[in-house]
Amino acid sequence: MLKATLKKLIPGSVWMRLQRIKATHKLAGYSRTQNTRFLKFSANPWNKPNQEELRGQIIYYIHRIEKGLTHGSDFRPGFGQNALQSLHDLLNQWHKAHYPTTDTTYQAAFSIVMAYIEKHQQEHQPLPEFLNALFPVQELEKTEANNTIAGVKTITTREKRHNQDKNFKELFEGRTSIRQFAKEPVDLSTVNQAIELSMKTPSVCNRQSYRVTLVSNPDLIGRILTVQGGWRGYAYPPVLAIITSDVRSFIYMEEHNEPYVDGGIFTMSFLLSLEYEGLAACPLNLMCSDANAAKIRKLASIPDYEVLITCVAIGHFQNQTLVPKSFRYSGSSITRIIR
Numbered sequence: 001m002l003k004a005t006l007k008k009l010i011p012g013s014v015w016m017r018l019q020r021i022k023a024t025h026k027l028a029g030y031s032r033t034q035n036t037r038f039l040k041f042s043a044n045p046w047n048k049p050n051q052e053e054l055r056g057q058i059i060y061y062i063h064r065i066e067k068g069l070t071h072g073s074d075f076r077p078g079f080g081q082n083a084l085q086s087l088h089d090l091l092n093q094w095h096k097a098h099y100p101t102t103d104t105t106y107q108a109a110f111s112i113v114m115a116y117i118e119k120h121q122q123e124h125q126p127l128p129e130f131l132n133a134l135f136p137v138q139e140l141e142k143t144e145a146n147n148t149i150a151g152v153k154t155i156t157t158r159e160k161r162h163n164q165d166k167n168f169k170e171l172f173e174g175r176t177s178i179r180q181f182a183k184e185p186v187d188l189s190t191v192n193q194a195i196e197l198s199m200k201t202p203s204v205c206n207r208q209s210y211r212v213t214l215v216s217n218p219d220l221i222g223r224i225l226t227v228q229g230g231w232r233g234y235a236y237p238p239v240l241a242i243i244t245s246d247v248r249s250f251i252y253m254e255e256h257n258e259p260y261v262d263g264g265i266f267t268m269s270f271l272l273s274l275e276y277e278g279l280a281a282c283p284l285n286l287m288c289s290d291a292n293a294a295k296i297r298k299l300a301s302i303p304d305y306e307v308l309i310t311c312v313a314i315g316h317f318q319n320q321t322l323v324p325k326s327f328r329y330s331g332s333s334i335t336r337i338i339r
């Protein structure tokens with residue numbers, strides 16, 4: 001009532017300015033709450049590590065080592081000293097805290113070290129000296145860890161040939177991030193078909209704010225991925241999709257995270273649609289600093305009213321490609337039921 005009366009009395013332009021000030025305060029409050037939670041609970045040195053934080057860090061290093069193991073002719077023997085040192089330190093913290101050694105993450109850490117050793121043996125390369133100091137091989141052999149959880153697996157073109165005949169479970173379970181592509185160029189009309197299919201993605205109030213920028217210029221792809229930073233050690237993909245969300249689709253301040261939610265869901269649909277079309281792909285983070293985000297925006301002509309969600313590297317499958325196993329936790333381990 002009071003609001004309606006004030007609105008009638010106050011000139012329109014002043015009313016709008018007041019609305020904007022109110023919205024600014026609201027947004028600042030929401031950001032504060034989010035920032036406080038992140039600062040308080042994320043796996044950072046100022047927080048005392050608990051089991052979940054250790055898990056997050058251990059899996060991060062496992063993944064880094066898995067990626068290093070996917071290289072064939074360009075394999076770098078003795079790679080990953082920093083990652084293996086960090087893994088060693090984290091496992092020590094795990095022991096000190098008496099967390100269970102039957103835990104999947106803990107077992108995966110041992111498994112990745114075994115895979116590292118195996119890869120050096122396969123490539124007829126000596127193990128680096130630092131490895132034995134961190135993880136004495138005799139000790140490793142005594143552990144009862146499941147040594148098949150982490151490492152690499154092979155993906156072949158043969159298994160992708162009939163993707164369009166697969167049922168959802170087969171297609172979904174078969175999708176894997178691919179970082180090494182065949183030389184063959186990608187027909188953009190196939191990518192466009194994947195985008196068409198991805199339009200079935202649900203979005204808040206059906207706003208469909210997601211946007212896709214397709215980059216096929218090799219020089220530009222290289223420049224964008226150099227700034228992105230998560231594609232080191234691999235040849236550039238034939239096509240790079242940049243997923244963004246248009247904030248102009250949103251109205252209320254409470255919706256400020258929705259572009260990211262809708263953009264994220266769209267990205268998953270897109271990955272599955274590319275898989276259906278028989279194309280290989282890898283999502284790539286766009287969690288960059290403001291300075292790097294500005295560089296990517298400029299390179300890819302992303303307008304200011306769009307927020308960066310993620311990139312997707314796209315190409316054709318090679319006959320055989322090594323990829324990280326990227327083990328998964330069980331669904332029950334991440335589910336809470338409230339009756």
Ligand SMILES: Cc1cc2nc3c(=O)[nH]c(=O)nc-3n(C[C@H](O)[C@H](O)[C@H](O)COP(=O)(O)O)c2cc1C
Nearest residue numbers: 063175176177179230231282283284285286310326
């Ligand atoms: C949002 C997002 C960002 C990612 N960023 C990168 C990246 O920068 N570099 C990379 O090699 N992989 C990246 N990945 C791929 C993940 O490493 C991969 O999805 C994960 O290990 C699970 O493996 P899978 O996709 O093969 O099932 C990203 C994945 C997602 C969903």
